[in-house]
Amino acid sequence: MPKSKKPAGGRPAKNFEPRYGEKKTSFHDRARGGSAQKPGSKSAAHRGYRAAEDGAPTSAPRTGGPRTGASKTGAPKTRWTASQRAGRDEARSTRAPSYNDRAARSFDERPARSNDERPARREYNSERPARSFGSDRPQRSNDERPARREYGNDRPQRSNDERPARREYNSERPARSFGSDRPQRSNDERPARREYNSERPARSFGSDRPQRSNDERPARREYGNDRPQRSNDERPARREYNSERPARREYGNDRPQRSNDERPARREYNSERPARSFGSDRPQRSNDERPARRDYNTERPARSFGTDRLQRSQGDRPARPYSNDRPQRSNDERPARREYNNDRPARSFGTDRPQRSTDDRPKREYNADRPRRDDRDRRPAASGNRGDWNAPTRTAAHQQHVDVVHDRLQAEAVQATVVDGVTFGSLGLGENIVRTLADLGAATPFAIQAATIPEILAGRDVLARGRTGSGKTIAFGAPLVENVLKSGAGKKREFGRKPKAIILAPTRELALQLDRTIQPIARSVGLFTTQIYGGVPQARQVGALKKGVDIIIGTPGRIEDLINQRKLDLSDVMVAVIDEADHMCELGFLEPVQRILRETADGSQKLLFSATLDREVSSLVDEFLVEPSVHEVAGEDQASSTIEHRVLVIEHRDKAEILDQLVDREGKTLVFARTRAYAEMLAEQFANIGIPAVSLHGDLNQARRTRNLERLTSGRVNVLVATDVAARGIHVDDIDLVIQADAPDEYKTYLHRSGRTGRAGKTGRVVTLITRQRQRRMNEMLERAEIAAPFENVRPGDDTIEELAGRMPTAAEITA
């Protein structure tokens, strides 16, 4: 239920609507008491407001007009993140963002307000309506209030008044934005939770509170000690409040039983999957499944590129070492693919390499020679890298062994040492780009970059796996810019030109972050990028497209949307990147991604990147990639990682308390929860005990998502509770602890989540909480991830917790 509501946009809808309407609307709502919902609307509202102005026909202009004027006086400022701003520049012509900027500014002022405004704030609810016409208000009116409410963080500062305020805060809750999920709780839990709060004051002994800012920590721990006593009153409340839990547990319980029933289903889904984890299945499968896989192959011909494929198989590729296999391939070869792992060792430094090095490269010219599929096929494709993907020779015995261990792609290993002495310039990047990379902090190439940059510059399709934080963005971003530049050499940038490159990411945050890195590189050579993702008004994006951009970075939904609206034309796209490629090949993503790739120019270059690149991507590789070269970095196993992994086996009823204690620390902490509701709840829970925390998940409007992430990045809060939306790609400096409040189900998820820490050689720690029942599953997962982590039984207050919350020694210290 909750979910269905969400899309309907309990939140978003509300956020946008009140905006144009008079403030009254929102004030009334708030005064009404439930109103907590408004807070969310605020930020969303900004955008909504803008949208209305840009394109909305109706009332918007009126309200917007005057304000706009007013705001114009103020300089355009930071409502948008740096990268967004950049995008704005391009679309500026649309309109000045000043009104919003104003709001942003006032937000910044907030902290300063401490003493004077307090009273005002308390009356907040009742006063609101009346207030709106105050002298200050007009500026602040809609934007600030709500925003402030969202911030659990402000709370702590409010030393004296806080308690009461907070209670109100909670009482509003029910009405709040999460209404969608909450509904179930609404009657039963609220009361319960209030009691919880009501205890609070008693607990902390009001007198302590004010001092809290410094003394808090100890106090909080005491809190932990109180817990046990509370057991009778509170526990019930908490249990109810985890209404989801039961469901989850059932899920866990089902698993084992499922083994027979469900597997089949999954197999159908990904025909390759089965090959994976369950060695025991293997034997049986050999006969049963093969057919299935063949079906898969038979699809091939049907596909749009079937024709190319055929030609290829006829032996266009004499030069290719595996050419002999090719012809046979159509039906029989597939099996070979399974064996791909075994080749590994033999391969990497094979004789193939040398051949490739000099001859192929130059051939690829973007101008005349625009990567046409045929051309590529004809290319003296030396390398035999294709074989990397579909490695032929292997025995079934080996096969099985390898598959059980891991489901990796065969890849060309790059020795880290090879990187020594290599510079970006020597890899083939132009001066401006090299300089910009240096400015970005990338003075010399990382291993993965050294490996892929020449390949990409040569125009080859590339699959690359580099572990989290190893510099993949630059690995594809820099050469992509270079290629686009080359292709347009001599041409002037036309107005309304079609994009030449596209980069797809699974989340908006990641798209944003990619742009943050790639935009400067592009700009340094006079190319433009723009972000195309959902959750924000289209106008700005469409505006940028109209003016003409060279590189698009975004998420599938909005991109497809704009394509369908004919506002985006990918027919000139010559380079397409799929970041987090394996994830993009999962159920809900695959098809949109395929449709988008089909829109790109025929023969466009495709680059697939991920830290966990496995067979799952074959769905894209088979259709879109030609002779991909596959790369990974040698010696990049978890043992060489800078991340320490720990597993805490706990009682379920202790979970909240243990989390409180773990999060009570210095340093940035990222907490992963399985559901949006639980993520939100945890953020609240932490805020309620005085630890500023924000959340990041799909239930938040984009403005809040962006802002909350920024708050962690900037250090305004140290704790972010997120769903898996933050599992991949997101880079925040100095997250030294990742806590998995819910253990992931998949090893890849584990790797990505834990990859939010220990980036670029820094140290980090990952703590996963599980219950006793889950130990076995956890073990299996760690095995697949090839991670060694001790399991420890832990109860609230144990020293282990304190140790884990403590500082992790730096890499240097460890060596010493």
Place this chain on the structure above:
DNA sequence: AAAAAAG
């Protein structure tokens, strides 16, 4: 379960 489009 989560993510990805929405006026």
